[in-house]
Amino acid sequence: MGIAKRLEDFLDASGLPYEVRAHPPSDYSAQTARRSHIPLEQLAKPVLLADEYGYVLALVSADRRIDVERLGAHLHRELELATEAEIDGLFRDCEPGALPALGTPWEIPTVYDDSLRGLRDVYFEAGGHGEVVEMRGGDYLELLGSALHGAFSEPASADRWRADDPRPMSASVR
Numbered sequence: 001m002g003i004a005k006r007l008e009d010f011l012d013a014s015g016l017p018y019e020v021r022a023h024p025p026s027d028y029s030a031q032t033a034r035r036s037h038i039p040l041e042q043l044a045k046p047v048l049l050a051d052e053y054g055y056v057l058a059l060v061s062a063d064r065r066i067d068v069e070r071l072g073a074h075l076h077r078e079l080e081l082a083t084e085a086e087i088d089g090l091f092r093d094c095e096p097g098a099l100p101a102l103g104t105p106w107e108i109p110t111v112y113d114d115s116l117r118g119l120r121d122v123y124f125e126a127g128g129h130g131e132v133v134e135m136r137g138g139d140y141l142e143l144l145g146s147a148l149h150g151a152f153s154e155p156a157s158a159d160r161w162r163a164d165d166p167r168p169m170s171a172s173v174r
Contacts, residue, residue, distance in 0.1 A: 002126070003020050003128070006093050007100050010143075014142075017136070018134065018135045018139070019135075021123075021133075023130060026129055029045045032062075032125065038123050039063075040062045041064075042119055042120075044061065044112075044140070045060050047059075047066050047081070048081070051078050051080065053077060055090065055108050055109070056077070057099075059111070060112070061115040061116055064113065064115050064155055065154060067153060068080065091106060099125065101124035101125065102144070109147075111152075112149045113150070113151065114149055116140070117149070121135070121136060122135055122137045
């Protein structure tokens, strides 16, 4: 599929350098990292959350999992995972399940975990299952602009998840 058009337009308009890197198709974050030959902690993993007020795109490094309860407490909201149908409806120009780690092009409020701060390079899905966007970490944070951030993740438990685990990462989000 290549990069989602809305994402490409947003990145191009930013003027910040980025590269789109192809990799063998993948179905979940750990597989994307492995097939792209990038460290899990440098892959920004998006999780779409919802409540009666709307959607929030939460971003965390792929070696961590979101504590939805803690994030909800910080935002004073009762968040839960969005359904696949909701994701597909919002991100129509992306392949099903290939959620990019930027909400701004889709006008979705975004929060990011502090695990994404201080990274030299950041990678994220480009809207398909066979490409990632590569950027300098500082440039990625610049794209996130005034998005709220904080500590709302925890390390992925080794007994619940491994890089070669065939289950999707969303199964480990709580």
